[in-house]
Every structure is written in C-alpha cells, then in structure tokens.
C-alpha cells in the first residue's frame with residue numbers, strides 16, 4: 129500500500145515500512161516470505177516477529193540494547209523471562225536459530241523508546257516515522273489484555289515522547305494494527321494506549337486492595353473477566369507486565385506457602 133511518494137507499507141503483523149526502495153523496517157511474520165530486497169534492513173527491537181530482515185543480505189540494524197534478540201536464549205528471555213530446551217510453550221519462537229548481523233551507522237534517525245523492550249527504537253525518515261511496538265493497535269491491546277511491555281513505566285514515558293514526534297511528521301506507521309498515517313488519528317491512538325495502561329494499573333490496584341494475589345492470579349482473573357481463556361503461554365507472558373506494574377506501584381511482595389503474593393503497602 130503506497131501512502132506517499134517513496135513510502136510504502138506492506139500490511140501484516142508487523143506492518144512493514146519501505147522507504148525509497150532502500151530501507152525496509154520491521155520485516156517479519158508473513159511479510160518475511162515476500163523476497164524483499166533492499167540496501168538496509170532495520171529492526172525497531174529484538175522480538176522474534178520483527179527481525180526476519182536481519183537474515184537478509186544487506187546492511188542491518190538492531191538497537192544494541194536488544195542484541196540479545198540475536199540468539200534463541202536472548203529472545204526467549206525477552207519474551208518469557210527465561211529460556212530452556214525447546215518446549216511447545218515457547219509459541220513466540222517465530223525464528224529459530226542464532227542470527228549474524230553487522231551493525232553499521234544507519235543513515236536514518238533513530239530515537240530510543242524503551243519500555244516494550246530495553247532497546248526499542250523508532251525510525252524517523254524525512255516524512256514518515258515508524259513507531260514499531262511503542263504504539264499498539266486498539267484490537268491488539270484488547271486481545272493481549274496485558275500488552276506485552278517489559279517495563280510499563282518506561283513505556284508510559286516513551287508514549288509521551290512519541291506523541292511529540294508524530295506531530296512533527298506527515299505520516300506515522302505502527303507495527304501491529306491498522307495502517308493509520310494521519311497524525312491526528314495517531315495521537316488519538318497514543319492517548320488510547322496511555323489510557324489503556326493507566327486503566328490496567330487501576331484495575332490491578334483495586335484487585336490487590338481487596339486481597340493479596342499472585343501475579344498469575346491477577347492475570348487469570350482479569351483475562352477471565354474479559355472473556356478470554358488463559359493459556360500457559362498467555363499467563364507466562366502477561367504476568368511479566370503485571371510484575372512490572374506491581375513492582376513500580378506502592379505494592380509489597382510477600383511469600384505464603386503457595387506463592388509470591390502482592391498487597392498494597394499498609395493494607
């Protein structure tokens with residue numbers, strides 16, 4: 129889908145941005161089968177669904193804080209917090225095997241937006257900014273229930289930061305969700321991301337003010353309330369977000385016979 133002279137987006141999950149037939153940003157998912165050739169392959173972060181471009185011939189970029197995305201072990205640590213021998217619970221192993229990349233100076237501007245991962249960056253071209261997973265589509269947020277951010281608090285700061293960037297560019301593109309290029313609509317979506325995270329924060333506070341709960345219990349309760357069926361993988365992954373939330377809140381961890389529980393301080 130052509131959005132302007134020299135700017136093309138191939139819809140997918142992630143949506144892949146191509147600028148001037150030279151730069152390919154976030155090649156992954158089904159788009160990685162398209163046989164795209166380019167001079168530069170850029171990845172916003174090291175999650176398995178964004179780094180297929182690093183397997184291609186060309187100059188490759190991955191933010192240095194996410195270099196652990198180059199190995200199976202590092203990628204699993206970013207997604208699940210640990211690695212192990214292969215187990216079918218690792219459903220996000222979209223790429224198997226280690227990747228070799230040489231990092232050069234990338235001629236596009238990068239801006240750090242940590243939170244989703246430690247090294248997440250966005251790419252600023254002349255007219256278009258590619259936001260990667262810093263901003264998620266509304267349906268994506270709802271489907272995940274707990275959107276997949278390693279550090280919720282850093283993510284909230286990054287969302288404020290990208291709001292300003294979007295205002296300064298003609299077009300903006302996100303990785304997962306509809307192809308919105310209009311700045312005003314993108315700012316609305318950024319606001320929705322912020323509100324969504326803040327509402328989850330309120331929800332978790334209200335749950336643990338009723339009674340102490342483990343991170344997994346919180347995940348299961350909220351998923352069920354929203355009509356989702358928790359799976360081993362979703363509980364494993366969603367509890368990462370909840371732990372980041374809890375540890376940044378005024379919450380206190382303590383141990384009972386059957387787990388690590390969280391309560392509000394002073395309650």
Ligand SMILES: [Zn+2]
Nearest residue numbers: 173175244261
């Ligand atoms: Zn991601």
